[in-house]
Amino acid sequence: MKIGKANYSGGSSKKEIFKIKDGDNVYRPLPPMGDLADQGRWSMYYRICWGYKDKSGKNRPFVSPRQVNFRTKMVDVDCAAFNYSMAVKDEYQDLVKEAKALSKSGEVLTDAMKEKLESLKTRMMRYNIDSKHYINAIDLEGKIGLLKLGANAMKGIKELGKELEAKGVDLCGLEGRFVNIKRSGTGLDTQYTVLEHKSNVEVEIDGVKEIVQRSVPHVLNDSIIARLEGEAFELDKIYPEPSEAEVAQLVAAHKKLEDESLNEEALAKLQLEAAELVENILGASKSNSSETKTETKAAAPAQETVKEEVKQETAPVQEPVKETAPVKEEVVAKEETISTETHVTSAANQSDEDFLASLKS
16 A cells, blocks of 8 residues: 655645746756656647637647648648637738728728727637747756747757757756756847856956856756656646547637627527537546636737748647547646636727727737
8 A cells, every 4th residue: 555645734736837037047957757758858849729618617728739741841730729720810910900001091990890809809819829848847946847938948958958968968867957048028029048057156266266157067866856756747748639620629619609699598508518529529627737827918929831830840749649638637827828818908988099009919
């Protein structure tokens, strides 16, 4: 019989998800583990689809089955959720341009156009596609968790890993290194600089004291290794992985909810059917298994073309599986991505100028 240790603190068992913020972000990438250990795979690239809820009203994010051939730039496996997200985004942007042109020409925007824009903005932010590289990491305080990185930040870490490897150092190994991911700028002008995190040491050179930077090896001791099973993520088992056909079913069910002619009873029935389909395909959420989402000002842009998409990905997309992947038992509560419930300010009492300005947010 296995005997465990009682938890008297009452603390949450939910795992940590780190967030890259402006300025310095210091983390130590952890080595490959679990089923990925033999492959030497310490990162996974995921394109995650948001906006599909179960009967409890919780989001059930899933891995997009979309696969792009890096040589031909052609889509080998399609994804209805990705296509729907892009279609809503394109329709929204086209209508914004039309509204701005009308306003510039002196025309008054109709209430119908404003309502359409608000509806599209809400849907664009709900059905969001979040493409990131996932790695396990530990921070300077000793917290272990999941780190999500964009293409440029991941590229910087890989380049640093190669530089250190040439010097006989394994960045993610048992005696690895901390890295500083420095983020600056906003939007499309966001830049990432990735450098080895070093400590300042005072040394005496020719009788003169100077401050120099030295590498600080970080050893994964027995204490840290013992924590990995409970605190690190199995990178290949975080989200469900529905098939192309299953995703098409999910999207078709949710598109029916857009019919403006539906009365409340009919809409409620379709919402229930869509939620039941989510649970049938993705499984029902558990109290500590769904990532929570908080309000943000704007949806992260999805890739607009296959060429652009391929350029952003620096690692192959994981192969889709036919069966639904198991739901992660302990996935974090600290996730901060795009909100699926966007509260758009009513346009009723806004001037056209103020309304158009609000669409930027």
